[in-house]
Amino acid sequence: MTGGVSEPARSQAAKRGRDLAERARAGERRPLARLLTEVEDRTPTGEAALRILYPLAGAAHLVGVTGAPGSGKSTLVAALVGEARRDGRRVAVLAIDPSSPITGGAILGDRVRMQAHAGDRDVFIRSMASRGHAGGLAAATVAAAAVFDAVGFPLVFIETVGTGQAEVEVAAIADTTVVVQAPEMGDEVQAIKAGLLEVADLVVVNKGDRPGAHRAAAQLRAMLTVGRQNDRVAAESGRPRPKRPDVLLATALSGEGVPELLAALDRREAARRAATDDGEVDATRLIRARAQLHGILGERVRARLAEPALEADTALLVRAVADHELDPYAAADRALDLLAGRSRVG
């Protein structure tokens, strides 16, 4: 089925994937870390593990937390983790790091702040590079979150630096998306520019003890009521939206407002569950499923074209494109015909 992997290698991978999945489900941390790497790298072992784990997932609440650099989102996530731990919940954090050495430094600093939870075996923090994912960042994120979900983390935070389209895409796959704002007006404008407010379920004005924080929250509320920038994006993404995102104040460093934020997240998740139990289609989960399917599809297509039966024909197509005798769109259409033809024979 999958090109380029021999049968013995395949059964070896299946065995290894099963083993990692079982040990991760038993609460072992190293197999879980290994498993996440395999899933992220889309190895046969990762695929085997995910195929076992995926049907066991679906129960966790995936919370996206994003915001401009300096908004204090990492500190807020750390505070939320602490709050959830007080309830005894196991918590996972998936931190999507831009793979730049410049921003990498900043994120390293953020990680240090999370060290309050370093000794806690019921907290698992995982950094993930934002680039270089064959099937796309969204697919890789969804897969990693499904692993956490299946091995018993009912609450998964997906933290991204809110600076671009990739972050908006990642925000769209979370059940609930929190956009963190610093009280300064400049940040508001930045978030709006990046389309972040448009994917927000909750907006948190962090550093609520600073002068101007209440004013910033009031301005945001007014803007979100009047502007309704949400409507267009919501319609396009097919995602049902609350009439407008709630705006909360919090001070991550002191913890003020954090219990209220976690309670608001829990309420939203309870409402989501009640709606789906009533048979309502969960559009966000459809988006998430589609991201996974699309990510894997591209890989499968490439793998099939690399199989012995199609390899030679594919090489001719690539050669024709390289020689500029065929444009890549025409070549892609012929490659699809090859795939279809092969299925007819086999």
Added chain:
Amino acid sequence: MTGGVSEPARSQAAKRGRDLAERARAGERRPLARLLTEVEDRTPTGEAALRILYPLAGAAHLVGVTGAPGSGKSTLVAALVGEARRDGRRVAVLAIDPSSPITGGAILGDRVRMQAHAGDRDVFIRSMASRGHAGGLAAATVAAAAVFDAVGFPLVFIETVGTGQAEVEVAAIADTTVVVQAPEMGDEVQAIKAGLLEVADLVVVNKGDRPGAHRAAAQLRAMLTVGRQNDRVAAESGRPRPKRPDVLLATALSGEGVPELLAALDRREAARRAATDDGEVDATRLIRARAQLHGILGERVRARLAEPALEADTALLVRAVADHELDPYAAADRALDLLAGRSRVG
């Protein structure tokens, strides 16, 4: 053929794409800028234009220039552009910007340095975000470079910040890859870590007037001779490599060593052409063609699944994945069967 686009919209796009392609070939700058946007966004107009332009491309020398932040690669590219202009050559620069506001600032500074060429109609500088490309960054870069090539730019610089896998991939699609190093030893280590030296055809020690520059160049030469890290990567990528990359010294700010660098680039390109004229397969151009084909294939697959004939079945698959009744790998395999079945009928 392509789902989601109606026939009138399609013929409209074809007309518009043809128009933009013709005007860009006639030397008009605005249509060229527009065309690059359409190609980058992979719109039907962009596709139509690229299908016309692609067979006209293949003559340009694509030069990748990469290096760690602070190595001075943008200044070096600006100096190379100036040198090529003295020969009367038209030059295009494709600057791949990480879409982070943090690094964005640095790159804005770089762009300012390029303003020496702002009034020159035979220089075209284009920035491209490094994220959010449906078909992948490599495919988008190759497509944009093909546009420059087809509209009459015989020399195209592709400038990337050399910080990660994405940059290595982009470097691998250039005909010739230049890795820029500052004379400080720290940078050398950084470049090796990122795998950049492994894709280098030429290594330039920039800021050659600084103390230690000659020593750094000598160290690099020794390391590249002894280490031969290149062999493994070259073997894996199937890319033929010169026995080892040349190491040159240059001072981009004063222009010293820049004519020699451009001459070295020209010599390499002449050798490449001679080899392919002798019937040698150009492995780099095959990599480039494959990147394009793969990028478009993923989109085509998604578009076909969205067509009326398959839409309902695809929706069922997505739903099953969303409900965790089917794992995404099994769903992807079923989707491929759908595609194959459809081709059998139609």
